Every structure is written in C-alpha cells, then in structure tokens.
Amino acid sequence: IFDPPPIALALTVLLVLYLLRHDLQDGPRVSFAIWIPIAWLMINGSRQVSQWFGGDAGLGGLSAAQTLSEGNLVDKLVYSGLMIAGLVVLIRRRPRLGPLLTNNLALALFILYAGLSFLWSDFPLTSLKRWIKALGDIVMVLVLWSEVNPIRAITATIRRCAYVLIPVSVLFSKYYEEFGRVTDSWGRSSYTGVTLDKNMLGYLLFTYGLFFVASLTNRRFASSPLPGPARGHVDIAIDVLMLLMIGWLLVIANSKTATLALVIGVLIIVTLHVSSVRRHFFIYAVSGMLLVTFIDLLFSVKSAVVEASGRDATFTGRTGLWETVLNEPINPLVGAG
DSSP states (O other), rough: OEEEHHHHHHHHHHHHHHHHHHHSSSOOOOGGGGGHHHHHHHHHHHHHHHHHHTTTTTTGGGGGGHHHOOOOHHHHHHHHHHHOOOOOHHHHHHHHOOHHHHHHHHHHHHHHHHHHGGGGSSSHHHHHHHHHHHHHHHHHHHHHHSSSHHHHHHHHHHHHHHHEEEEEEEHHHHHHHHHHEEEOOOSSSSEOOTTTSSSHHHHHHHHHHHHHHHHHHHHHTTTOOOOOOOOOHHHHHHHHHHHHHHHHHHHHTOOOHHHHHHHHHHHHHHHHSHHHHHTTTTHHHHHHHHHHHHHHHHHHHHHHHHHTTTTTTTTTTHHHHHHHHHHHBBTTTTTTT
C-alpha cells in the first residue's frame, strides 16, 4: 500500500521547505541577493548543473579529456549568469573596496599571482578559464560582505545550503541509491549523497558539522564573544537534527579523514569557549603541538591513528605519488602555472 521512497521524498521536501521558511523568518533580515551565492555554493557543494541532468560527458559528445579542458556549455552559462548577477548587485551597491584590499593585501597579491601564472602553464587557456571561474568565489564573498548585516548573510547562506544538501543526501543514500551511491571500476561501492564522490561528501559533512556544532556551543555559552543571536528551543532542535543526519551520513560514507578532522575541529571549538584558552591561545596551541609531537616520538601515536582509521602508512599510496611529483622539474619560484 505504502511505497517508502515517494513518502520519504515528500517528507524531505516538506522538511526542507520548513527549514528554509524558518530561516527566512529569522532576523535580522537579509536581501534577496544572497540567493546568488547560495546557488553558487550549492552547485559547488553537490554536482554541476549538467551532471544533475546526466550530462557528465558534456554537450556535443565530448570525451572525458575534452570535457576536463573545455568544460560544459550548460555549466559555463550557469556560472557566467551567477557571476554577472553578482557583479550587477555589487555595481548597484558600490561597496568601498579600497579598505578591503588594504586589509587583505597578501590575499589580493596571491590571487593576482594565480592569474598571471597561466602565462607559464602547460595549458594556458584552460588555466586562465579556471582562474576566471575562481574569481566568481570572490564575487560571491563580496555580495555577502556588502550586505547590511554581513554576519547574518553568511550564516543564512550556510544554513540554507545545509538545509537542502544534508536532507537530500540522506534521502538519496537511503531511498534513491541510484543517485546517492556509486560503484567504481573495481566493484567497490560507496555512498556519495548529493555529490559524485565519497571524499566530496566527507568534505561537505565536515564543513556543516563544524558549523552546527559551533552554533550549538554558541547558544550554550551565552557569554561567548562569538556572534549569533540567542534563539529558542526550535533552533536548538534544528541544529541537533542536522547533526544527527550528518553523523548518520558520516557512518555510512565511511570517510575516516572527514570524521577525524571533524572530531579535532569540535575539540577546538569547545576548548575555545574556555576563557583561559581564549586569552592564551598561542601558548596553548604551541604547547599542544609540542606535547603531541613528544607523545608520538615515544608511542608512535600517528601510526596507531592512521591504522585505526583504516589507512596505511603510505596514505593509500599517496606518499609514493608525492615523491614522483616532487621529482618533476618544476620551477621552485613560480611553480608549474
């Protein structure tokens, strides 16, 4: 009588709509323009638009190699449209970029260097196009930064993305495995949720896990200097629900790196709410690193942690790959471009 997948789909849609409506009603209000970086973040945190419609190989029957270098026409149009929309918002707002550049001079110089590096790249046109696309990240950051309340704009963007990506990942992994699970050429199966890669799902869960843990601890320690309004039990219940879904996805994804990183991140967030740690953070940080190094020298803790996480000392062959790459004749000053 009852078909679980359609019922789960309907409940997920209702949950997502409720969560988005709840955040929309939360104050202070933000402009409609933040939906531009929300769309940008959701695409980069899940799948490309063409991939959602089965266009992995690109338009016109391009090969995988051609798609990697040339890109996909649909995705180019989507990214270009979002970048243009973001630039229109910035032109209308006319934010003062001078102080921002002055306060972030090192970052600005790095971005400029990354752009110039296409001149000595083996694939200059591809490098230039990817750099231009990367500038879209800067545009989205500026859209949020130019809001009347930028902190609220940033948290609203992260929340609204999580309210869509996390429940849909649970839905795909549990009831629509044709979308939320992949099998590689070796026959190994892994859960991917809204992404196309197990590691990408791990990154997603790590990021949003940290966010919702920080949100909960911020409410627990009301005297904390971290920003964020004190809200009711519904908000706490939402944060707990999101963390439960993230925890379940971490277990089935079996992403040891993301799990370990999240545990370390949670410990840092919790300890930062201790006043003595905040006042003497540098001393605690250096002391902690020295203590961990000393313990590792005595008891080989690093090897035990690596083995406990299901990895080997070569990080699944990565150390051999690093040695090969480091032996390549790359300019030590300007890199490979």
